Amino acid sequence: MTTGLDFTLLHTDGAARRGRLDTAHGAIDTPAFMPVGTAATVKAMTPDAVRATGAQIVLGNTYHLMLRPGAERVARLGGLHRFMDWPGPILTDSGGFQVMSLAELRKITEAGVRFRSHVDGSYHDLSPERAMEIQDLLDSTITMVLDECTPFPATEKQAAESMRLSMRWAARCREAFRDRPGYGLFGIVQGGVYDDLRAESVDALANIGFDGYAIGGLAVGEGQETMFRVLEATTPRLPADRPRYLMGVGKPADIVGAVLRGVDMFDCVLPTRSGRTGQAFTRRGQVNLRNARHRDDPRPLDADCACPTCRVHSRAYLHHLVQAKEVLGLTLLTWHNLHYYQDLMAGLRDAISAGAAADFAAAFAAGQSQGDIEEL
């Protein structure tokens, strides 16, 4: 196959990899974390603020964008990069996951999925071909194949049927995808928690040939131990010269563990969503800013953090903003959390270059359990 995306593996340390993915919209240093910009905005952040956290790529949700403002409209307005003022790389999911979790009256057939919009109740069809067309209209840098995210729990038979449907859809997506230099299409490995099915899925996708390989259907309730086991059974089988993306993951500890198991890319709503509920991530674990113990605390959230929230504002002020439900509280906590995630990825990249990924993971775990800091 030809590939539109150059991926350079710079260092390996055990299974962990440091690399660079070059795209039409700029380079991405991996392992990379992609903030989620669901509806053409990373919630509560200006594009400049997102850039300032160190993010090089953001994610857009096809499901949300196809319903509002509509893919054809985004195309008329110059594409998603211009629409949301993010000239850097954008990865869009295929819409499949949100159709399953958000839409009403969905019906899956071999052809694709028909569903009703949660916004206005209108009917929509999403086929592999339409998913490619929509992401092309959005001008997505990295397009994801349409798949069915296998529910958890699922029997082996259910997981097998669901995975095989996704593999047939993947082949149709590859066929329909419009190849261009600097743009790419990622396949998605399914197969639930069944190692044999994951292996079958990897082989099916590798046989079709993609610019990158995502691992889907994890972080859906199976637990970290099972997730790591599935990764260990999956990543060694994936083409080594292509980036690997673990979809929808996750907590900082999930990311560290997945990087050690050979994953290169991540996305998750946790840093943005948690910011909106008063939760902050720090080197010493999670901090709940709603807690009254912060009321008179003049210290920053994390004295070692270089983000604007920590450089300028006290815990007492953040507590006040969260309690008063002030918008600035969302922005400041989201900013800190995204900065924390980007810092974590930079630390992992440096550790891999230095052959010290395992040490980094151990130091990370020790910090998290140090406990400034209460549980969520």
Added chain:
Amino acid sequence: MTTGLDFTLLHTDGAARRGRLDTAHGAIDTPAFMPVGTAATVKAMTPDAVRATGAQIVLGNTYHLMLRPGAERVARLGGLHRFMDWPGPILTDSGGFQVMSLAELRKITEAGVRFRSHVDGSYHDLSPERAMEIQDLLDSTITMVLDECTPFPATEKQAAESMRLSMRWAARCREAFRDRPGYGLFGIVQGGVYDDLRAESVDALANIGFDGYAIGGLAVGEGQETMFRVLEATTPRLPADRPRYLMGVGKPADIVGAVLRGVDMFDCVLPTRSGRTGQAFTRRGQVNLRNARHRDDPRPLDADCACPTCRVHSRAYLHHLVQAKEVLGLTLLTWHNLHYYQDLMAGLRDAISAGAAADFAAAFAAGQSQGDIEEL
């Protein structure tokens, strides 16, 4: 009397004045607009963003701050400037207006007002002396006297009794206020729509002696014509060497008209609150971003505006953010509106220096009626 605030009158043009007010926290060019930072934040804006609009002073609401996080707490945390990261001048109202409009079970006596918090139902007393103490704890640059905002409509007898109570409270505030260089106390003219009562109030306050004079009890439903008439009867009587502040005003046209009638300072929630409801102010009148006509419009809100919202984002994108109830929509519209208000003040200041205030007002009115643009 001694005064803690230097006010320099730089130019006059008819009744309109250009000046500079020097404070312990920096200078304010007048006529000035003060964004409202109710609960220690200008809603949906970072302090850097507020500064970037050109604002030199912000307003804090004593009522909100005394209830949450509490004046003593703010003092322990280093004062309001440090708490909210606004090292520039801050004016705090006395809390009187919000007690009347927001608190429950309020009771006014000669001593002061007792009320129940709308936040947690707790009882609080606010006297002239306590109002001074609270604003001192907040480290307010400009402190306002406690007054009773006379309701509209009010009979002349009601307006007179209310105003005279406010004048007795004003004398107690002056007595209790802690004078310091660079800090000041403003009296508040009351008297409803009755010119004689306004004159009596001005004389009472001037006799006590304040660092500045506010005009209260307007923009409460009396209409622009009546408001302008009251201003014409009031401002010529006020000490010319002290700044004049029209509280809670207003729409751009109200501000232009009030500047022509000798007012130097303004505050209003309109640019921030309107930003949160999809309303934008422009040279060509108000724009409602909810309107579907913006759906496919690639143009900026105002091509002549230098704010980040107009430099970068399309009407189509702003419409999308407003429709999707995205936080970024609040931020971008608030930013634009505050920028617009600051631009308007800068234009007024330049026009006064050039002896062209009346021309500026005429050009402003012509622009507003040009109609890109639908009504609110």
